[in-house]
Amino acid sequence: MSAGGAFGGTRGARPVPPEKGVFPLDHMHECDLEKKDYLGCLKSSSHKSEKCREFSRKYLECRMSKNLMAKQDMSELGFGKECEVEASEDKNTVMIRD
Numbered sequence: 001m002s003a004g005g006a007f008g009g010t011r012g013a014r015p016v017p018p019e020k021g022v023f024p025l026d027h028m029h030e031c032d033l034e035k036k037d038y039l040g041c042l043k044s045s046s047h048k049s050e051k052c053r054e055f056s057r058k059y060l061e062c063r064m065s066k067n068l069m070a071k072q073d074m075s076e077l078g079f080g081k082e083c084e085v086e087a088s089e090d091k092n093t094v095m096i097r098d
Contacts, residue, residue, distance in 0.1 A: 024068055031062040053079070 026032070038059045041052035049056065057079050063069045074080070 026063070026066075026068055030066045031059060031068065034059040034062045 026035075034055070038052055038055035041055045042049065045051040057074065060069070060074070060077060064071045
């Protein structure tokens with residue numbers, strides 16, 4: 001007999017919490033509109049998240065304002081400078097605005 005768990009894990013090992021901590025689910029659907037807008041954008045852009053950054057920002061801001069996640073500066077979440085990806089005929093060009 002082995003001392004491991006049912007799937008090969010070690011018994012009694014403590015789970016490690018996520019780096020950012022636990023955040024509550026949106027049971028009251030307070031940010032559903034923002035979530036649907038973001039997911040719709042992802043679907044229409046072939047899941048290219050860089051094209052949906054503004055929707056992502058609005059969703060995170062909604063979650064923070066409704067206390068569904070810890071309040072953080074948007075620059076800490078990757079929204080410090082806006083990046084636009086423009087496809088040209090020859091190559092992709094990235095422009096950074098301040």
